[in-house]
Amino acid sequence: xxxxxxxxxxxxxxxxxxxxxxxxxxxxxxxxxxxxxxxxxxxxxxxxxxxxxxxxxxxxxxxxxxxxxxxxxxxxxxxxxxxxxxxxxxxxxxxxxxxxxxxxxxxxxxxxxx
Amino acid sequence: xxxxxxxxxxxxxxxxxxxxxxxxxxxxxxxxxxxxxxxxxxxxxxxxxxxxxxxxxxxxxxxxxxxxxxxxxxxxxxxxxxxxxxxxxxxxxxxxxxxxxxxxxxxxxxxxx
Numbered sequence: 001x002x003x004x005x006x007x008x009x010x011x012x013x014x015x016x017x018x019x020x021x022x023x024x025x026x027x028x029x030x031x032x033x034x035x036x037x038x039x040x041x042x043x044x045x046x047x048x049x050x051x052x053x054x055x056x057x058x059x060x061x062x063x064x065x066x067x068x069x070x071x072x073x074x075x076x077x078x079x080x081x082x083x084x085x086x087x088x089x090x091x092x093x094x095x096x097x098x099x100x101x102x103x104x105x106x107x108x109x110x111x112x113x114x
Numbered sequence: 115x116x117x118x119x120x121x122x123x124x125x126x127x128x129x130x131x132x133x134x135x136x137x138x139x140x141x142x143x144x145x146x147x148x149x150x151x152x153x154x155x156x157x158x159x160x161x162x163x164x165x166x167x168x169x170x171x172x173x174x175x176x177x178x179x180x181x182x183x184x185x186x187x188x189x190x191x192x193x194x195x196x197x198x199x200x201x202x203x204x205x206x207x208x209x210x211x212x213x214x215x216x217x218x219x220x221x222x223x224x225x226x227x
Contacts, residue, residue: 033213035217040122040220042219042220045214045215050213092157098213100146103215107155
């Protein structure tokens with residue numbers, strides 16, 4: 001199993017451009033989530049999904065859209081990139097949406113907005 | 115969210131010593147806690163977890179202690195090795211039917227050979 005795979009690993013955008021960050025997992029996990037990590041800070045939850053067709057907002061959802069058409073994929077879309085969205089983005093998954101299960105993380109996408 | 119700016123708290127230890135990394139959590143209703151290790155350029159990696167009905171849990175070279183009275187969590191690493199150098203995050207799940215993690219700001223563990 002590859003686990004959680006994120007692409008691309010690095011990306012530079014200009015302000016106003018749009019982009020989709022890809023996340024795929026091959027563990028048949030129901031729960032998937034997106035976090036952003038800024039320097040010197042912990043991870044903050046952007047959006048999450050408890051199963052195919054179901055998404056919800058996390059702590060910092062503004063400027064981001066998600067969809068979950070399949071169990072395996074959970075893409076994150078930036079519709080109009082802003083410099084404040086420069087960050088490292090992590091996708092994670094766990095078997096179900098219930099608590100008491102550790103989430104498995106991908107290795108991140110490093111995004112710079114100029 | 116919480117922030118300590120650009121500078122993480124740092125714990126510097128000698129190789130072979132024991133390390134203790136501390137974390138204060140915010141929500142008294144949290145019922146599940148996790149420690150993650152993050153190496154440079156990588157995503158967080160699960161180390162150990164503990165439920166709120168426990169005070170202590172041991173893994174291989176790691177022990178997590180939970181003090182619910184003062185809302186404090188600690189990670190003890192025995193015989194610290196250079197490969198343990200990383201940023202360590204505690205995370206809590208605030209309870210209820212959810213898997214939404216709330217992360218602390220992290221501690222940088224630097225192991226001196």
